[in-house]
Amino acid sequence: MAADTSPDVRSLVIYQVFPRNHGATGRLPDITADIDRIAALGVDVLYLLPIHPVGVLGRKGTAGSPYAIRDYRSLNPDLGSDDDFDELVAAAHAAGLRVMLDVVFNHTSPDSVLVAEHPEFFHRDPSGTPYTTVPQWTDIIDLAHPSPQLSRYLIDSLALWVRRGVDGFRCDVASLVPVEFWVQARTELAEIKQGLLWLAETPHPSMVEGRRAAGIPTDSDGEVFAAFDIEYMYDVWSIWQMVVLGQEPVGRYLELLRWQDATLPARHAKLRYVENHDNYRIQRFAPTRAQALAWTAMMACSRGPLMFYAGQESAARKWPSLFEPDPVEWVDYELAPFLTSLASLKKHAAMREGQWWVLDDEPYVQLAWGIHDGDRLAPVLHGGQGLYGIFNVAGSAEPVPVLLPDGDYLDLIGGSPVRVVDGTLPAPESAVVLSFGVQFDAPLWKSTLLDVFLHVEALGDE
Numbered sequence: 001m002a003a004d005t006s007p008d009v010r011s012l013v014i015y016q017v018f019p020r021n022h023g024a025t026g027r028l029p030d031i032t033a034d035i036d037r038i039a040a041l042g043v044d045v046l047y048l049l050p051i052h053p054v055g056v057l058g059r060k061g062t063a064g065s066p067y068a069i070r071d072y073r074s075l076n077p078d079l080g081s082d083d084d085f086d087e088l089v090a091a092a093h094a095a096g097l098r099v100m101l102d103v104v105f106n107h108t109s110p111d112s113v114l115v116a117e118h119p120e121f122f123h124r125d126p127s128g129t130p131y132t133t134v135p136q137w138t139d140i141i142d143l144a145h146p147s148p149q150l151s152r153y154l155i156d157s158l159a160l161w162v163r164r165g166v167d168g169f170r171c172d173v174a175s176l177v178p179v180e181f182w183v184q185a186r187t188e189l190a191e192i193k194q195g196l197l198w199l200a201e202t203p204h205p206s207m208v209e210g211r212r213a214a215g216i217p218t219d220s221d222g223e224v225f226a227a228f229d230i231e232y233m234y235d236v237w238s239i240w241q242m243v244v245l246g247q248e249p250v251g252r253y254l255e256l257l258r259w260q261d262a263t264l265p266a267r268h269a270k271l272r273y274v275e276n277h278d279n280y281r282i283q284r285f286a287p288t289r290a291q292a293l294a295w296t297a298m299m300a301c302s303r304g305p306l307m308f309y310a311g312q313e314s315a316a317r318k319w320p321s322l323f324e325p326d327p328v329e330w331v332d333y334e335l336a337p338f339l340t341s342l343a344s345l346k347k348h349a350a351m352r353e354g355q356w357w358v359l360d361d362e363p364y365v366q367l368a369w370g371i372h373d374g375d376r377l378a379p380v381l382h383g384g385q386g387l388y389g390i391f392n393v394a395g396s397a398e399p400v401p402v403l404l405p406d407g408d409y410l411d412l413i414g415g416s417p418v419r420v421v422d423g424t425l426p427a428p429e430s431a432v433v434l435s436f437g438v439q440f441d442a443p444l445w446k447s448t449l450l451d452v453f454l455h456v457e458a459l460g461d462e
Contacts, residue, residue: 010269011305011347014044014308022310026078044098052069055109063323065322102170176218204235232270296312298367305346313334314331341412345387350387366400376440385437390433
């Protein structure tokens with residue numbers, strides 16, 4: 001975590017929007033008209049995919065990838081006017097939302113304005129032709145970091161948007177840009193606006209490994225946290241996908257969550273999500289609708305800020321194209337109450353002030369937020385409430401043995417009463433999260449990871 005990162009970032013709820021796909025016209029006023037509804041979900045941050053002009057040379061599809069940018073300092077006219085952008089920012093701020101822009105500083109489109117203005121800003125092959133170090137990204141060319149002149153241009157470009165009201169940046173493939181650049185950008189922009197939010201898209205470990213093997217400098221998640229408040233969870237994403245499909249046991253994913261806690265900075269904030277513009281919709285990806293909701297709830301109750309992708313509240317199944325106009329399927333907003341309840345949980349005192357514990361993995365994932373006191377789990381504060389979540393990610397129909405004392409509880413997701421009898425409760429269709437105000441016995445989940453730690457420690461004692 002950056003030295004000045006607020007611990008409150010873990011409680012944030014971010015709403016991701018693909019601007020050209022959000023509404024009927026594919027322009028920014030569509031989003032402005034939707035701001036109040038978005039805010040009512042309990043969202044804190046409106047995150048916009050890149051809003052800059054898209055390159056024509058090498059373009060994929062008819063609209064092109066918004067990540068193949070021609071000009072960092074202007075707005076894509078297909079999305080609207082400068083006044084439209086300013087009105088969107090004003091409306092978001094009036095609704096209590098921060099505005100985050102997607103910035104892409106590893107590469108540009110081949111016809112970027114910088115190719116003519118600053119040809120020295122690009123990597124070039126022996127023939128002098130700009131190129132990309134990611135061969136499948138055929139619509140972009142790489143910027144040549146490190147370069148003081150390039151850094152100055154990019155930071156000045158960010159400053160332009162901060163002065164127009166932007167409150168933070170989601171930084172595309174941030175690990176591919178030197179962390180020293182991000183530290184400099186964070187430091188300088190803080191002089192313009194305090195409290196800017198910095199979100200790093202850190203790539204899959206295989207990409208880091210492959211680039212390093214090829215001699216291309218690439219930073220790890222731990223290194224990137226020196227400049228950022230929040231990082232993507234791609235370090236565990238591939239395993240999570242296999243778990244959702246039933247190809248790996250759920251315990252393996254839970255072990256990786258604990259591995260994050262053990263290896264990343266103590267105050268780290270990994271972004272939790274079940275879908276985004278680069279991945280399948282959870283309603284299409286998960287085996288059943290109930291399991292999709294269970295995984296969504298579990299992500300909300302894991303450590304770290306939460307992100308929704310526009311359309312999730314309508315149970316959208318279509319994965320919008322990155323290269324063609326492809327509007328969201330706004331059939332209705334059937335899952336809005338569900339997502340709103342999850343957003344509310346991120347603000348619960350137990351998540352803000354307590355500790356996160358894995359209690360069981362199969363057939364139900366069981367998590368709790370509270371204070372661990374010896375072998376007992378206690379409410380967060382004297383007279384306060386802890387949280388106990390049961391997530392039916394496997395689609396089980398068995399009754400749930402729980403550690404909670406018998407009695408009546410309130411499901412904070414559905415709002416219905418739940419009764420624990422003889423240490424069990426009926427199988428939830430997807431997920432329930434209960435509040436508790438008493439201590440109860442809560443031995444730690446005996447994962448393989450924990451067993452390995454104990455074994456190594458025992459060997460060390462011999």
